[in-house]
Each structure stands twice: as C-alpha cells, then as structure tokens.
Amino acid sequence: xxxxxxxxxxxxxxxxxxxxxxxxxxxxxxxxxxxxxxxxxxxxxxxxxxxxxxxxxxxxxxxxxxxxxxxxxxxxxxxxxxxxxxxxxxxxxxxxxxxxxxxxxxxxxxxxxxxxxxxxxxxxxxxxxxxxxxxxxxxxxxxxxxxxxxxxxxxxxxxxxxxxxxxxxxxxxxxxxxxxxxxxxxxxxxxxxxxxxxxxxxxxxxxxxxxxxxxxxxxxxxxxxxxxxxxxxxxxxxxxxxxxxxxxxxxxxxxxxxxxxxxxxxxxxxxxxxxxxxxxxxxxxxxxxxxxxxxxxxxxxxxxxxxxxxxxxxxxxxxxxxxxxxxxxxxxxxxxxxxxxxxxxxxxxxxxxxxxxxxxxxxxxxxxxxxxxxxxxxxxxxxxxxxxxx
Numbered sequence: 001x002x003x004x005x006x007x008x009x010x011x012x013x014x015x016x017x018x019x020x021x022x023x024x025x026x027x028x029x030x031x032x033x034x035x036x037x038x039x040x041x042x043x044x045x046x047x048x049x050x051x052x053x054x055x056x057x058x059x060x061x062x063x064x065x066x067x068x069x070x071x072x073x074x075x076x077x078x079x080x081x082x083x084x085x086x087x088x089x090x091x092x093x094x095x096x097x098x099x100x101x102x103x104x105x106x107x108x109x110x111x112x113x114x115x116x117x118x119x120x121x122x123x124x125x126x127x128x129x130x131x132x133x134x135x136x137x138x139x140x141x142x143x144x145x146x147x148x149x150x151x152x153x154x155x156x157x158x159x160x161x162x163x164x165x166x167x168x169x170x171x172x173x174x175x176x177x178x179x180x181x182x183x184x185x186x187x188x189x190x191x192x193x194x195x196x197x198x199x200x201x202x203x204x205x206x207x208x209x210x211x212x213x214x215x216x217x218x219x220x221x222x223x224x225x226x227x228x229x230x231x232x233x234x235x236x237x238x239x240x241x242x243x244x245x246x247x248x249x250x251x252x253x254x255x256x257x258x259x260x261x262x263x264x265x266x267x268x269x270x271x272x273x274x275x276x277x278x279x280x281x282x283x284x285x286x287x288x289x290x291x292x293x294x295x296x297x298x299x300x301x302x303x304x305x306x307x308x309x310x311x312x313x314x315x316x317x318x319x320x321x322x323x324x325x326x327x328x329x330x331x332x333x334x335x336x337x338x339x340x341x342x343x344x345x346x347x348x349x350x351x352x353x354x355x356x357x358x359x360x361x362x363x364x365x366x367x368x369x370x371x372x373x374x375x376x377x378x379x380x381x382x383x384x385x386x387x388x389x390x
Contacts, residue, residue: 099167
C-alpha cells in the first residue's frame with residue numbers, strides 16, 4: 001500500500017503561540033497537537049531527553065522466548081535476536097508518547113521462511129474523526145486503521161479517557177506551553193529594559209515637525225526606546241520587583257513537571273537541584289515500575305506479531321511466550337537464600353521453576369554429599385548476612 005508521501009504528512013509547527021495551543025487543546029485536534037508537540041520536542045531539550053531516556057530503557061531489556069517446541073523456540077529466538085527486530089522494538093516505543101505506533105506490514109519470503117517487513121508510519125500522517133478512529137489520507141480517500149489488514153498497530157495508553165487524553169504528549173504540551181510563555185515574556189522584558197532608553201532635552205524644537213525630526217534621529221541611535229520631554233521634566237526608571245531567580249525557579253518547576261509526566265521521576269536532568277537517599281530510592285522504584293509497565297504493553301503487541309509469524313512458518317504452531325527480562329527480582333542472591341530456607345524445611349522446589357526464575361536453561365539437580373551441603377549452606381548464610389549489612 002503506497003500511502004507514505006510527503007503531501008499526506010503534516011509538517012512540524014513553524015512557531016506556536018499561546019492562543020493557538022489553547023484552541024488545539026480545547027478542540028482536541030489530533031493532528032495539530034502532534035505538530036505542536038513535535039515543535040516543543042525539537043526546541044526543548046528537557047522533553048527530548050526525558051522521552052529518549054524512557055524509550056531507551058524500554059528497549060534495553062533482554063528478550064526471551066519460552067516454548068515447549070525446541071525448533072519453534074530457536075526459530076523465534078533467532079528472529080528476535082536480529083538488529084532489525086531491535087530497531088522495530090525501538091520504533092514501537094514511540095507509542096509511549098503518542099499513545100500508538102503504526103507500521104506498514106508486508107510479508108517477504110527469505111530462505112524458505114516468511115518474515116514481516118515493517119515500516120514505521122509517522123504520527124503526523126494520521127488524523128482522527130469524531131468517533132476517535134485513526135485514518136490516513138490516500139488519494140483524497142480516508143483509510144481507517146482498524147479496517148486495514150496491512151497496518152500493524154500497537155497501542156500504549158498513559159492515562160484513561162479519550163484517545164487523545166490517553167496519549168502522553170497531550171499533557172506534556174499543557175506544561176510546555178507554560179514554559180514557552182514564561183520564556184517569551186522574560187525575553188520581551190529583557191528586550192525592553194536591557195538597553196537603556198535615550199532621553200533628549202532641548203529648547204530648540206519649536207514646532208511639531210522639528211520634534212518629529214528629532215525623534216526620528218534619536219530612533220536611529222539603536223536604543224530600545226526614545227522620548228522627548230520638556231527641559232524641566234523629571235524622568236525616573238521604575239525597576240521590576242521580580243528577580244532572575246523567580247524566572248529560573250519557574251522554569252525548574254516546568255522541567256520538574258515534564259520529568260514527572262514523562263518518566264514519573266524528579267531526579268532527572270535539571271529538574272531538581274538536590275536529592276536525598278530516600279528520594280533516590282523512590283526514584284529508582286518508580287523508574288523500575290514505569291519500565292515494567294512499558295514492557296508489558298510492548299510484549300503483548302509483539303506476542304501477536306510472533307503468533308502470525310509462527311502460523312505462516314509452521315503447520316502446528318506451539319504455545320509460546322515472549323518475555324522482556326526486566327530483572328524485577330533484582331536481588332537474586334536474596335532469592336537463593338529464600339529458596340534454600342524453603343528447601344531446608346523439607347519442601348522440594350522444581351528445577352523448572354528455578355530455571356525460569358534465574359533464566360538458566362538446562363538447570364539440573366546434582367548429587368551433593370551431606371558435608372558439602374552443610375558447607376554450602378554456611379557459605380550462603382554468611383553471604384546473605386554480609387549483603388544485608390551492606
């Protein structure tokens with residue numbers, strides 16, 4: 001399907017103003033909001049860096065296939081190990097911002113196997129109707145995504161509500177416009193007051209024409225403002241009560257709000273100046289929770305794609321599971337101590353469960369003498385105590 005042409009893609013907003021953004025937010029115009037967000041992402045490094053950190057985190061986890069059929073497991077594991085698939089996963093991660101990621105889907109035969117060829121479609125190609133249905137214009141016709149079999153769609157909501165309200169960029173735009181407005185007002189303030197005004201006092205201007213000529217000459221002296229007063233007039237410059245710290249504090253507040261929206265954390269970039277150990281622990285826990293939630297959305301969509309691949313390459317597709325190893329159970333040493341305690345109580349832990357927990361293929365139980373078992377238990381106990389002390 002040939003729909004990716006430049007005329008069908010909305011351009012990034014060349015400039016934005018407060019009124020246009022408020023109008024786009026109130027009308028929930030999808031294409032305009034995407035264009036505005038892309039503008040902020042291009043010129044605001046805080047937004048771009050926080051988004052990329054979250055996307056990089058999503059795509060950095062190891063990927064595994066669990067399947068009882070060895071041949072199919074090796075087939076899928078080889079496919080997801082390719083660099084093209086990792087690139088596909090990274091492009092899918094863009095859905096964390098826009099709420100969705102769409103791909104043109106074509107099937108190609110290579111070495112007697114059928115594989116998908118996926119091409120990412122920029123969100124600027126899409127529009128939305130009154131029923132919240134995504135569509136693309138192709139030769140002046142609307143092609144709805146839910147009716148196109150050759151479009152692979154991944155959904156990644158960040159909130160509840162309408163389709164736009166579920167997208168992360170909707171809230172980011174609301175904060176970014178405040179930051180943009182504050183910066184523009186401060187720049188305007190500096191333009192007006194950073195250059196001293198020129199004040200002329202004269203007794204030789206006897207007519208309006210002479211005053212206008214003098215005013216024109218003064219305006220050519222490169223000053224922010226000029227003025228003509230009577231010789232006896234007193235002119236005073238009123239200083240603003242706002243300091244530079246007020247402006248920078250507000251920008252830091254906006255950056256902190258952007259960090260919270262995108263990554264759920266505040267110890268990022270220039271969002272905060274100081275942190276504590278307790279805040280750092282919360283920061284790390286939130287980061288792990290957000291990353292785990294992102295991979296859950298990704299894994300479900302990838303699972304559906306891999307199921308289609310198996311159906312086209314095997315007569316009897318076996319059940320399998322695609323997994324991101326998010327290292328949720330971080331302290332494997334602590335887990336080993338727990339399992340050792342359970343085993344010492346007389347319970348037998350299946351080797352399959354341990355192999356799945358610790359990601360060890362081919363895990364088997366070996367015969368251990370009573371002396372070696374007691375020695376290993378003592379070493380494990382001492383190790384756990386030292387870990388707790390640290």
